[in-house]
Structures are given as C-alpha cells and as structure tokens.
Amino acid sequence: QLQLQESGPRLVKPSETLSLTCTVSGGPISSSSYYWGWIRQPPGKGLEWIGYIYYSGSTYYNPSLKSRVTISVDTSKNQFSLKLSSVTAADTAVYYCGSYLRGTYSFDYWGQGTLVTVSS
Amino acid sequence: QSALTQPASVSGSPGQSITISCTGTSSDVGSYNLVSWYQQHPGKVPKLMIYEGSKRPSGVSNRFSGSKSGNTASLTISGLQPEDEADYYCCSYAGSSTLVFGGGTKLTVL
16 A cells, blocks of 8 residues: 655745655555656645656646646655745645556545645 | 536535535546545545546445536435535546646535
C-alpha cells in the first residue's frame, strides 16, 4: 500500500516561490502504473487540481496555473515536487499530494496534506 | 476549463437515499466515463469513493453508487448513515490530460 507525505515550508512570502516535496513509500515512484499529482484546498473551499507527473518526467498542469507551476520527479529519492511561483494570498491552501492508477484519473492514495500560508 | 457544478448542500434522514449531481459539459463529463467521487470529513483527507463513473474501490460500501446521464454524473448513497455526513466532490477528466473538480456538496444526515 502506498503512503505519501508532503514536506516543505509552511509560510511563504508574497511574490516568492512555494516549494513542496512528496515522499512516496510502499512502492517505487518509477512504477509504470501510477501518475503522481498535486491538489490544493483553500481554507473552507473546494478542491482544485494543480497537476501531475509521470515517472518519465511528462507533466500535465491545470491551465489556470500552468504559467506558475512546475512539477518534477526524483526517482532516486522516490519523491516528486511542486513549485508555484509568484504566490499571493489566494494561494494559501492545504496542499495534498496524491497518486492515481494510470488510466483511471482518480486519486486513490493521498498524503495528509500541508497548510501553506502566503503572508508577509 | 470551468469547475463542475454541484449543489451546495443536500440532506436526508438515516435509512433514506440521496443523490448528488455533478454537471459538466460535453468537453468533460459528457465525453468520458472518467468521473470520480471523493468523500471528505471535516479536517480529514479526501477519500476515493467512486472511480470511472461507477466503480467502487476495495473497501467502499456498496451503498455508494455512481452513474451518468449526458453531461451530468450522479452519486447515490442508499441506506443513509450518520457517518456519511461529509463533503462530497466530483472530479472529471476534461481532455488534454487535464482534470476538473466540482465545487463540493455538503451532505447533512438529519
């Protein structure tokens, strides 16, 4: 069974870059069966898909965030990462990493989530 | 790419059945059988309840079922139980390797 855990700074200043890492255990991130993604949830609001990556490095992003998002993978560390540039208060949210079985487009394993606050 | 439309809230009494709708467009819900549903209790991580429109992951009660008609997907919960009270989100494949979530529905068990 896969386990995912987010890590990274909880407080980011406006205009700076938000950086989070998701560490995967219980299976290799290089599995051809899974995609690895990021979802966020502003306080009191709904879920928003950010993007996902395949172990090969292929990436897919939410069009509304595409200009500011970079997702990368490090197979040697069994980790994948999120960078969101030029953040504002509107980017304050709980950020979840998750995995989905290739072809299903549904997240079956989730990290616990980490609240990132954008504030000076 | 606009968010899928869900009712803000639904309610039902224990033992009853309720249905939550998720309306998209011919570019997402209507074109693919790739709608998933997530249950989220307050302060908790979302849990996958339905995938590929109507399939249940292992361990999910058969009281939960999914369906689709045209551009609208639906989640039905039968035999409503107090622990079903939660927020529910739909999500659909929207083409070009993108996903879109619904705004969420708060289910209250009276």
